[in-house]
Amino acid sequence: MKTVFIDCSPKQRLSASGFVATFTRMFVFGRKVQCKLRTPKDFQPIFEEIKDADSIVFCMPLYVDGIPSHILPFLKEMENKFTNKNVYVIANNGFIEGRQNEPLMQNMENFCHRANLNWCGGLGIGGGVMMNVMRIMFCVVCALSLLQVVLNGFDFSLLKDSLDDALVILILCCGIISFDLWLAYCINNGKEYGKHYTRIMLPSFVFIVCADIFFTIISLFQGGIFRGWFSKKKPTM
Ligand SMILES: Cc1cc2nc3c(=O)[nH]c(=O)nc-3n(C[C@H](O)[C@H](O)[C@H](O)COP(=O)(O)O)c2cc1C
Known part of the structure; x- marks a missing residue:
């Protein structure tokens, strides 16, 4: 089984879409490839990867209540190239309500029907910017705690406060994590996921x-x- 994750954010680094693609990939079995889709130069290498793939996971930001415009020419070319691939979407948006991604999901569903691809559903995540900030905070908290432990002669009791901080971050992200694990389960089993919406729990x-x-x-x-x-x-x- 091969899964291709496509990070559709135009940002070169630190995109929420790239993060969520990497996170989901950790829980998907078999061969997996993650590609970046920013410019027309990226189209061909991604098509090569899709050729022998079973599932494609589009990870994209919501732009003006829809699919970012730089993705549209890619979808247009893809329409005539492949059939019978499972397609999943993970969309994230700036506003807090994940449900704002519904029009994007409908567009992707319509695209799949037209292109004879298997629409398997998608996850819409609200507060994408916050998710991005939190994963950076999580890494900073972990790095600072380890540094503190090392500088204090491996006094592991100092980790307690940092574990509390990490726990708060995990609680705020619990909806995203659980819906994402469910999505990974569906990808692994080639199952339909349906459409689900979650958000940062703030x-x-x-x-x-x-x-x-x-x-x-x-x-x-x-x-x-x-x-x-x-x-x-x-x-x-
Ligand atoms: C041009 C543009 C349009 C956007 N339109 C919306 C929108 O309609 N609704 C929304 O909730 N967020 C909107 N956003 C915010 C992005 O969806 C949000 O920042 C997202 O987390 C970016 O994801 P990324 O880091 O993967 O690129 C827009 C951002 C940009 C740059």
Whole structure:
């Protein structure tokens, strides 16, 4: 069994779609390949991988309530190339409600029917930006705790506070993790998943305040903070 994961985010690094593709891949058995779909140059290598694949998992962000436009030419070419492959979708969006991904799911379902591909369902995740921030926080918490333990002569009792922090992050992500494991189970067994929606387990009023603060800080730095720090290419004025 071969599964091809396609990370459809145009971001070069640190995309939520790439993260969720890597996470799901860990629980899928058999041969698995993860590809990045950003430009038309990526089309052919991905088609080569799909040729002998049983399942394709599109991991994509929601753009303007739909499929990101750079994916459409890929789907158009794919329509006449393959039949009878199982197609799953994992979509994530900026707003907190995962259900906002419903139009994207419908588009992908219609595409599969037209292209004679087996639509096996999809998972819509709300608060994708937050999911991205949390996985970075999780890694930072783990790294700092280990450093603290080493610097204090392997005093493992210091891990307690860090484990509490890690537990909070896991609780906030429990919906995503459980729905994702179920999706991986369906991929492994070639089963239909249906359409499911989940989100970061944060009350909406807290999410809105956090998001407002986050984007205010970003806009104060003209959008350059975080993304700009990692970008090789500096934005032109
Ligand atoms: C051009 C553009 C359009 C977007 N449109 C929506 C939208 O309609 N609804 C929404 O909830 N989020 C929207 N978002 C937010 C993204 O879906 C969100 O940031 C997502 O987590 C990005 O995923 P990625 O890191 O995999 O690229 C949009 C983002 C961009 C850049």
